[in-house]
Amino acid sequence: MIQVIVAGFRGKMGQACTQMILDHPDFQLVGVMDPKVDVKELADVSGYQACQMTVPVFNSQIQAFASVPHADIWIDFTVPEVAYQHVETALRNGVRPVVGTTGFSDEEITNLIELSQIQKVGGIIAPNFAIGAILMMEFAQKAAQYFPDVEIIELHHDNKIDAPSGTALKTAEMISDVRGINIQGHPHEVELIPGARGADYQGLKIHSVRLPGLIAHQQVQFGGKGEGLLIRHDSYNRESFMTGVALACMKVMGTDELVYGLERWI
């Protein structure tokens, strides 16, 4: 059995991951982590009273690794302020990070990949674990070879902190890889209200919508001579990410470096 710790287990994604790991025949939940929880066992946490297993609750990563030195995987859906430190510490302790937390800078990702290569420890940081979202990004990259004029509209629930989303940034990066810098729109266009044209990534505009009722959605809209193309993905619930998280947990066991993006493995 692959032994897994879930960090941020009371969050929206953390809850979905905790349940997925509990239900999966190949995984064993050996701990959960949240600095603010004051009970010692998962079964004492609201919503988990039916849990038959003894799963310790940790308040820090150091406590978790000291108590469960044999853990294989650290799943992280927390906040950007702590996720970098979590990944670094996991790699240094030989525990494979499976990270969905968004907000890493390019430099941080490069540093962590280098550290994983030195440590020879596998792992993944993926801005989106939904299989359909990976396909949406790949289709968008293919389309950008023929339609270099493109804008991204990402739509999320209004509790999301970061904008643009990690998925939108990754999509923009993948599109830039094939089309380079491309300044779009009228060369003398004027924003009557600052920000009207959205955020700029090498000439590609990204628009972030935040509304109650939404979960996670993105459309990549292309325009060409006399034609348009719209590629859209919708996550209607957090289960949509769990196939990808489970796949990543299997794949990290067979690799010895950190990868950025689930597209490597589907």
Ligand SMILES: NC(=O)C1=CN([C@@H]2O[C@H](COP(=O)(O)OP(=O)(O)OC[C@H]3O[C@@H](n4cnc5c(N)ncnc54)[C@H](OP(=O)(O)O)[C@@H]3O)[C@@H](O)[C@H]2O)C=CC1
């Ligand atoms: N890659 C993917 O497929 C997806 C990525 N995400 C990303 O995952 C992250 C979490 O999203 P979501 O679950 O919606 O957010 P939530 O706010 O629901 O959950 C975040 C959790 O992290 C906890 N937390 C805060 N500080 C720490 C810490 N130091 N150590 C451990 N846990 C901590 C919070 O606890 P408390 O509230 O008590 O502070 C909270 O329970 C975001 O960055 C989001 O963008 C989201 C969906 C899919």
Ligand SMILES: O=C(O)C1=N[C@H](C(=O)O)C[C@H](O)C1
């Ligand atoms: O915060 C979210 O909810 C999500 N965050 C990720 C992102 O920033 O792209 C993935 C998904 O869009 C949901």
